[in-house]
Amino acid sequence: MEGLFIKPNLELVDVGKLVFELYGLKLIEMKPLESYDDTNVFIRVDPNIHQNKFLTKIDTNGYTLKILNSQNTINQPIELQHRIMKKINESGINTTVPILNIKGENSSIQSLPASRGGKDYFLVRLFNFIPGIPYKAINVTPALAYEVGCLAGKIDQSLKNIQNENEMAYNVWSMTAIPDLLSSLHYIKSEEDRRLLSTVIQMFSSKVMSKYTTWPQ
Template sequence: MPGAYFLLDIMSSGDDQQSQAFTKPTFTEAQASALVESIFGFKVSKIQPLPSYDDQNFHVHISRSQETTDDPVEYVLKISNTKSSQTPDLIEMQNHIIMFLRAAGFPTASVCRTKGDNTISLMSIDSGSEIKSYLVRMLTYLPGRPIAEVATSHQQLYEIGRLAARLDKALEL
């Protein structure tokens, strides 16, 4: 069935996936909004594409309900390319590093859980000629401006260096 998609909530398992050619995701805003609602259970009020090299990212605003008044309202939906989607263990490891650094007090996004209580979900699309699989995850949105867009001072660069040193120490095993 062309255009149909199938969802599979996963924790990790990439060993049995076959190799496939690299394909960058090309989801529309409406499709991405439907993914957020079906995988994470959030009602989307606004969604905008974000720049990305290999993957596809969206800035997502959700409608806040009365029972979730403390939850964030802005997120980043990340849809991995087909090659990265073959290695869910690597994406899962990235999520665990983000959670570790956040618990250690670093200013990082939070990893969102799916309705199935996982950190990633495998979504497959039937394009008519083949089925392509994409890993989908969502992080809280961190507002701000990229450092490349800001006039930097020596003090700011020093603080970035201190943060990098703290990060290096935290990740030592």
């Protein structure tokens, strides 16, 4: 994965300088956030100092600086993602949205120190931070699971007719990518686990993916 998804070397990236040069904001606090193949950093900025005419006020909850890995920097439908966020937000669901940089852009590509050494190009964005408790940190109850289902339904309804298939890139998190996991089962050390996963994936392919094209997209 490292050869494909190159992250920036956050220890060498001057986050304060990056935030100021791109967004005109003065960093006063930063904390790395959990992430998989991208780099996410929670930041707070000085509410009295900013040089961004596209920002009317400083969010006291802070911001999330998101730096995409090098592969997704060149391979993701970024503007489509932003339209989706905006559409969900407009439907009344509290959703993070991109903050415009000092050039009035949702994102920019920057040359930054890479985790493999040297430099690489990474797409940089800033989002308003929405405080809350991660789902994994609480006990899941039937009532809470029901609320999550209702929320998923509202999101689905809000995104009707927004997808543009010409912009949709292959995504390893997509349900359609599940059958591809068969080629990676050799990484699982337990033979019993490999057999179980193989059975589940094959059943998924035959019983679910065979009907995929008949579902609303």
